[in-house]
Amino acid sequence: MAHLVIVGGSDAGISAALRARELDPTVDVTVIVADAFPNYSICGLPFYLSGEVPDWHQLAHRTASEIEEQGITLRLNHTVLTLDAERHQVSVRDPDGALRTLGFDRVVVATGAAPQPSTLPGHDLPGVFVLHTMVDSFRVHDFCSTRHPEHAVVVGGGYIGLEMADALTTRGLHVTLLQRGPSVLHTVEPPLAHLLEGELRRHGVEVLTSTPLAAITPRGPRLRVWGAADVWRDTDLVLLATGVRPSTALAQAAGVALGPHGAIQVNRRMETSLPDVYAAGDCVETWHRMLDAPTYLPLGTTAHKQGRVAGANAVGHDATFAGSLGTQVVKVFDLAIARTGLLEHEARAAGFTAATTETTVWDHKAYYPGATPLTIRVTGDMQTGRLLGAQLVGHWQAEVAKRVDVYATALFHGMGVEEVNDLDLSYTPPVSSPWDPVQMAAQAWMTAP
Amino acid sequence: MAHLVIVGGSDAGISAALRARELDPTVDVTVIVADAFPNYSICGLPFYLSGEVPDWHQLAHRTASEIEEQGITLRLNHTVLTLDAERHQVSVRDPDGALRTLGFDRVVVATGAAPQPSTLPGHDLPGVFVLHTMVDSFRVHDFCSTRHPEHAVVVGGGYIGLEMADALTTRGLHVTLLQRGPSVLHTVEPPLAHLLEGELRRHGVEVLTSTPLAAITPRGPRLRVWGAADVWRDTDLVLLATGVRPSTALAQAAGVALGPHGAIQVNRRMETSLPDVYAAGDCVETWHRMLDAPTYLPLGTTAHKQGRVAGANAVGHDATFAGSLGTQVVKVFDLAIARTGLLEHEARAAGFTAATTETTVWDHKAYYPGATPLTIRVTGDMQTGRLLGAQLVGHWQAEVAKRVDVYATALFHGMGVEEVNDLDLSYTPPVSSPWDPVQMAAQAWMTAP
Numbered sequence: 001m002a003h004l005v006i007v008g009g010s011d012a013g014i015s016a017a018l019r020a021r022e023l024d025p026t027v028d029v030t031v032i033v034a035d036a037f038p039n040y041s042i043c044g045l046p047f048y049l050s051g052e053v054p055d056w057h058q059l060a061h062r063t064a065s066e067i068e069e070q071g072i073t074l075r076l077n078h079t080v081l082t083l084d085a086e087r088h089q090v091s092v093r094d095p096d097g098a099l100r101t102l103g104f105d106r107v108v109v110a111t112g113a114a115p116q117p118s119t120l121p122g123h124d125l126p127g128v129f130v131l132h133t134m135v136d137s138f139r140v141h142d143f144c145s146t147r148h149p150e151h152a153v154v155v156g157g158g159y160i161g162l163e164m165a166d167a168l169t170t171r172g173l174h175v176t177l178l179q180r181g182p183s184v185l186h187t188v189e190p191p192l193a194h195l196l197e198g199e200l201r202r203h204g205v206e207v208l209t210s211t212p213l214a215a216i217t218p219r220g221p222r223l224r225v226w227g228a229a230d231v232w233r234d235t236d237l238v239l240l241a242t243g244v245r246p247s248t249a250l251a252q253a254a255g256v257a258l259g260p261h262g263a264i265q266v267n268r269r270m271e272t273s274l275p276d277v278y279a280a281g282d283c284v285e286t287w288h289r290m291l292d293a294p295t296y297l298p299l300g301t302t303a304h305k306q307g308r309v310a311g312a313n314a315v316g317h318d319a320t321f322a323g324s325l326g327t328q329v330v331k332v333f334d335l336a337i338a339r340t341g342l343l344e345h346e347a348r349a350a351g352f353t354a355a356t357t358e359t360t361v362w363d364h365k366a367y368y369p370g371a372t373p374l375t376i377r378v379t380g381d382m383q384t385g386r387l388l389g390a391q392l393v394g395h396w397q398a399e400v401a402k403r404v405d406v407y408a409t410a411l412f413h414g415m416g417v418e419e420v421n422d423l424d425l426s427y428t429p430p431v432s433s434p435w436d437p438v439q440m441a442a443q444a445w446m447t448a449p
Numbered sequence: 450m451a452h453l454v455i456v457g458g459s460d461a462g463i464s465a466a467l468r469a470r471e472l473d474p475t476v477d478v479t480v481i482v483a484d485a486f487p488n489y490s491i492c493g494l495p496f497y498l499s500g501e502v503p504d505w506h507q508l509a510h511r512t513a514s515e516i517e518e519q520g521i522t523l524r525l526n527h528t529v530l531t532l533d534a535e536r537h538q539v540s541v542r543d544p545d546g547a548l549r550t551l552g553f554d555r556v557v558v559a560t561g562a563a564p565q566p567s568t569l570p571g572h573d574l575p576g577v578f579v580l581h582t583m584v585d586s587f588r589v590h591d592f593c594s595t596r597h598p599e600h601a602v603v604v605g606g607g608y609i610g611l612e613m614a615d616a617l618t619t620r621g622l623h624v625t626l627l628q629r630g631p632s633v634l635h636t637v638e639p640p641l642a643h644l645l646e647g648e649l650r651r652h653g654v655e656v657l658t659s660t661p662l663a664a665i666t667p668r669g670p671r672l673r674v675w676g677a678a679d680v681w682r683d684t685d686l687v688l689l690a691t692g693v694r695p696s697t698a699l700a701q702a703a704g705v706a707l708g709p710h711g712a713i714q715v716n717r718r719m720e721t722s723l724p725d726v727y728a729a730g731d732c733v734e735t736w737h738r739m740l741d742a743p744t745y746l747p748l749g750t751t752a753h754k755q756g757r758v759a760g761a762n763a764v765g766h767d768a769t770f771a772g773s774l775g776t777q778v779v780k781v782f783d784l785a786i787a788r789t790g791l792l793e794h795e796a797r798a799a800g801f802t803a804a805t806t807e808t809t810v811w812d813h814k815a816y817y818p819g820a821t822p823l824t825i826r827v828t829g830d831m832q833t834g835r836l837l838g839a840q841l842v843g844h845w846q847a848e849v850a851k852r853v854d855v856y857a858t859a860l861f862h863g864m865g866v867e868e869v870n871d872l873d874l875s876y877t878p879p880v881s882s883p884w885d886p887v888q889m890a891a892q893a894w895m896t897a898p
């Protein structure tokens with residue numbers, strides 16, 4: 001391997017580059033980055049916009065020079081126009097608009113995802129934003145700094161929508177959250193989503209569920225956001241956070257096959273359908289460890305892992321992606337909401353005889369100050385006793401994230417619910433109980449009628 | 450099974466009683482408790498003495514009436530004098546001093562442990578205390594309330610000693626900690642113990658290591674504590690926290706075999722060497738899941754699990770203790786210190802080709818406010834790549850406890866270090882990084898020379 005080209009400089013692309021150089025210090029690695037911000041923590045954008053991260057430069061996982069110190073060539077503000085797998089070359093437009101051709105022995109496509117394009121009336125009005133890139137966040141930040149909006153409508157109750165409802169409230173705006181479906185955050189089941197809606201309302205966010213966005217119209221200097229059933233709100237700023245779709249145009253044009261979810265089809269070595277073309281991150285289908293099937297689950301954690309696998313294999317090593325369990329956590333005001341594995345309806349659809357129990361217990365011994373409630377839903381298979389998934393809601397400092405990770409680690413090896421109860425977990429009264437809440441929830445599942 | 454007698458009303462005894470009644474609501478269960486405090490959280494005593502738990506009643510896991518509501522008969526302030534396994538009876542002294550005999554079909558011995566008896570000159574002087582029972586804590590509490598000590602010497606740098614150094618400092622005393630060995634807390638390796646010693650000193654505790662206690666002498670109304678090399682400190686209160694030993698007298702006299710560590714020998718069904726006699730908790734040898742051998746590891750978590758197994762088997766079910774990994778956590782001032790699995794020297798003694806790496810990383814993305822350092826030591830087998838153990842030190846609210854539990858869950862199934870890196874763990878910037886610190890430490894181990 002002499003030349004490795006990586007298209008995309010976010011999590012997957014930079015992980016691939018670093019891993020390739022780590023394993024083969026002789027390989028020539030060029031990362032082509034569409035903007036000027038390689039290896040930025042896109043997950044941090046809401047915290048920049050909330051004011052909690054005062055300087056956006058802090059959001060860099062690594063600086064450009066730190067990346068280059070690893071012997072990686074960065075081509076910033078370069079756009080890859082075409083990929084010719086047979087001739088092993090990409091055509092690239094440089095910042096001055098000039099076109100050139102770059103040869104490769106192997107290429108990693110890490111083009112990421114982009115917000116769902118909107119066709120709704122008014123989606124392109126001034127004051128309407130999406131949030132996916134550093135430049136997107138600069139636009140929102142500038143608008144807030146110069147126009148001093150007092151009210152915002154956030155459209156979409158997924159991770160970005162929830163974090164931005166928190167961020168804009170923290171910044172001092174009044175926020176209305178518009179959610180198409182009957183509850184926010186469909187990655188957890190409705191009882192937990194309702195706890196989250198309560199948290200949003202406690203912090204002054206107006207939550208309108210079952211309210212799909214219909215249109216946005218100008219209203220003097222402001223905007224009027226129309227939902228279903230003629231609900232409307234006048235506002236200064238609209239943030240569309242209605243999900244992303246994989247950026248596959250380059251790969252598709254090159255003849256790379258897509259999978260059932262519309263993302264690039266890869267095997268667990270992150271090889272695409274074309275020789276010497278690897279792909280990783282938000283642009284690819286992600287192998288689900290429990291379903292043993294591809295899904296579309298764009299997450300930073302997964303992108304890092306897939307990039308690492310792609311980078312290793314691209315330089316001749318033999319790495320395999322261990323698969324995703326869909327493990328996720330989000331902080332919204334004082335709560336963390338986490339899940340791993342399958343929700344009950346997902347498990348049933350996959351053929352499991354799934355049953356779920358919900359348990360609410362203190363995060364640590366109630367006698368020690370500061371105990372807060374944890375609500376845990378455990379899903380298991382009634383025929384085999386196998387753990388299928390877990391969802392948790394609790395105070396964000398009540399170790400919710402790492403508690404879901406205990407379940408995630410148990411799922412990784414297909415552990416039974418009863419085995420979770422048998423785990424030797426740590427205990428001291430300020431942080432847990434002799435049976436950790438993770439185990440109390442397992443016991444509740446085991447004894448459910 | 451008609452009559453089940455349980456000797457001991459702490460974690461193991463009450464767990465056994467509850468589990469027996471849960472599985473067989475017809476069984477007659479009597480728990481004989483030597484004092485008036487069944488099912489108290491002994492781990493909470495330091496927090497009562499620090500003032501953080503104002504009322505000692507709060508320390509009850511369950512009240513006596515909650516236990517009795519489960520159909521369990523409690524005999525408080527009763528002492529079991531003898532156990533006759535052949536005749537299936539115990540002789541009991543009631544609070545009035547009267548002796549009676551109680552028959553059983555099966556018995557669970559859950560007599561716990563007691564502080565190492567001291568033979569040092571002055572160990573029995575007024576103002577010298579141990580801390581193991583509720584009554585012990587009342588003695589210390591009364592002494593502090595009526596005598597207003599200004600200085601205390603804590604002897605022993607294990608869990609109780611460390612927690613009491615914190616508790617007495619929090620209460621307003623000046624504290625000197627005397628540790629026999631070269632560093633405190635021998636359950637973690639010296640580099641982490643040194644971080645802990647720094648935390649103690651930052652909070653005003655004088656830490657004297659390599660200073661075994663030699664004697665305690667009266668000094669007017671005060672005490673003089675003598676260490677090795679003629680070190681001495683004058684003080685008002687001495688707390689001896691030099692470890693516990695299993696309370697086996699009753700079982701030994703009954704002919705129950707002891708194991709190599711001097712605790713009651715049991716199999717994984719918690720059966721002793723005598724038919725119909727079970728044992729559980731701090732009085733028994735604990736099967737170590739990784740060593741596949743008995744150890745002596747008295748911990749509340751283990752006592753609960755063993756009690757549950759004993760209770761189930763005593764009523765004819767078939768339960769097996771899954772084993773201990775030695776998972777532990779302690780909070781000392783602002784730090785939590787945790788470990789699971791084997792230390793390097795323990796792993797080598799067990800025949801593993803053990804190597805350890807130490808990593809210090811932020812607990813979450815540094816750009817999000819409040820990031821604190823986590824120091825993690827990962828021990829793995831160089832020949833097989835198997836994870837052997839992990840130790841962590843960090844801020845107690847930096848999910849140290851549940852991070853060690855991720856390692857504990859990985860150890861439970863004999864996972865490799867590389868598999869830990871492959872785990873699908875949760876991430877959001879306020880609580881983690883795309884590679885969790887647990888995984889960054891695994892990567893450091895994998896890439897160590």
